Amino acid sequence: MNAEDFMTAEMTVLSRFLEGKPNRDLETTQLVSCELLRSVGMDSINCGINTLQNDSLALPVAEVQYALSAWFEINKREMPWRITRNPYHIWLSEIILQQTRVEQGIPYFMRLTTRFPTVESLSDADLDEVLQLWEGLGYYSRARNLHKAAKMIVEKWSGLIPSALDDLLSIPGVGPYTAAAISSIAFGHPHAVLDGNVIRVLSRIFAFPEDVALSSSKQTLHKMASALLDVRRPGDHNESMMELGALVCTPKPDCPICPVRSFCKGFETGTPTQFPVKRAKKKTPHYHIAVGVIRDEEGRIFIQKRSLDSMLGGLWEFPGGKNESTESYQQTCRREILEETGMSVDVGPLIASIPHAYSHFKITLHAYDCELTSSTIPSTALSWEWAVNEQLQEYAFPKANRLLINMLTQQESGTTEGNND
DNA sequence: AAGGCGGGGAG
DNA sequence: CTCCCAGCCTT
Structure with missing residues (x-):
């Protein structure tokens, strides 16, 4: 097909679409080839609902x-990183958005x-300041890798974000998704992204019957995403797939308003929520953590910095640890403080018990008012500080x-200002 | 291939 | 409560 015929075909497809008459049998539309489907085993998979047929899966790609694209242009949300193609801003936004909702990431x-404002300014900063700005966003290895990556980008590429997939993949914190996202959105290169949204959309369109956590499934889904990619506008196409997954093809989908429902096997069979297929995850354990609020003679509070390679690495905390049930x-x-800092304390009254849920376990943080009984200088391998209340705002905490700090601050202001109750 | 790694919003 | 989000890294 020559370019002119292709244009004509596209106009035909577009006008039919705008008339609300998508037509699967248009011979001018590109189809996801049966060869592709066969190569990924989709022509013979029994998904338990019905046996999938090549014909019923072939997508008119155009x-x-x-x-x-029509849906996206009308429905896309405004985001601060959508007003630019500054690769640095695109990179930063993609790191922020890993496992993070758009609304949470914007501030x-x-x-x-x-x-x-620039990669250089980021590379020149202290990690502590980056972590402080990251506090509350979670997955703190992202902040540590971001900082490390900035230094690498300045050294290796003179502060310019690379555009090639392999270069991007060599950057700390940049994996297959982020590399494809930066490459396509910032530089217009034809790489399809595969994130949680795209996986949900594609697994429903194709009624993909296998566990999407398997690497074989990821490969198959990526081939599908690549086959569907609009190489004339890769960035917009990728964003439209993700936006569809975020706004319409959600865990509880709004199929009646979906622009591609007429192409969707999941919708056709009335069971879109059966996809994506995921194995049940095991339930999370619940730990009890006891920590001490220790003040010196000047009323300053003891805090220590968590090891960089640990969970919540680089953040600050009150000393303490996991209860052993005996x-x-x-x-x-008392035991944990002695082990971690070498300081002996008398454990006083309970200040608060704070519940908190992590992704893979739950904790209750029991905070005790502690009195220092040894004059020992803390002999911990970790960094530590005696901090006054105002300073506590300047450190990054889990x-x-x-929450505990906020309670301490409230207590203090309540006693100094006098309680009227 | 499997598990660790935060926090928040939706239902 | 549960689910899951513009995933990456280590083992």
Whole structure:
């Protein structure tokens, strides 16, 4: 087909789409080839609902692309990183958005780009400051890798984000998704992204019957995404797939308003929510953590910095640790503080018990008022500080620790200002 | 291939 | 409560 015929075909497809008459049998539309489907085993998979047929799975790619682009232009949300193609901003936004909702990430993007307008300014910063700006966003290895990556980009590429997939993949914190996203959105290179949204959309369109966590499934889904990619506008296409997954093809999908429902096997069979197929995850354990609030003679509070390679690495915390169930929480508190810092304390009254959920376990943080009984200088391998209340705002703390700090601050202001109740 | 790694919003 | 989000890294 020559270019002119292709244009004509596209116009035909578009006008039919706009008339609400998508037509699977248009001979001018590109089809996801049966060869592709066969190569990934989709022609003979019994998904338990019905046996999938090549014909019922073949997608008119041009129609789907038009449906997606038309929907996207009308429905896309405004985001601060959508007003630019500055690769640095695209990179930063993609790191922020890993496992993170757009609404949650926006204020962090604004603060980080304001404080660090360039890769150089980010690479020159202290990791502590980056972590402080990242506090509350979770997955702190992203912040550590971001900082490490900035230094690498300055050294290796003179501060310019590379555009080639292999170069991007060599950057700490940049994996297959992020590399394809930066490459396509910032540089217009034809790489399809495969994230949680795209996996959901594609697994429903194709009624993909296998566990999407398997690497073989990822490969298959990526081939599908690549076959569907609109190489004339890769970035917009990728964003439209993800936006569809975020706004329409959600865990509880709104199929009646979906622009591609007429191409969707999941919709056709009335069982879109059966996809994507995921194995049940095991339930999370619940730990009890006891920590101590220790003040010196000047009323400053003891805090320590978590090891960089640990969970919540680089953040600050109150000393303490996990209860071993053969002991009381007070005993846990005393034992852990001695082990971690070498300081002996008398454990006083309970200040608060704060519940908190992590992704793979739950904790209750029991905080005790502690009295230092040894004059020993803390002999911990970790960094530590005696900090006054105002300073506590300048350190990065995990969520449960931050809640405790807020309670301490409230207590203090309540006693100094006098309680009217 | 499997598990670790945060926090928040939706239902 | 549960689910899951513009995933990456280590083992």
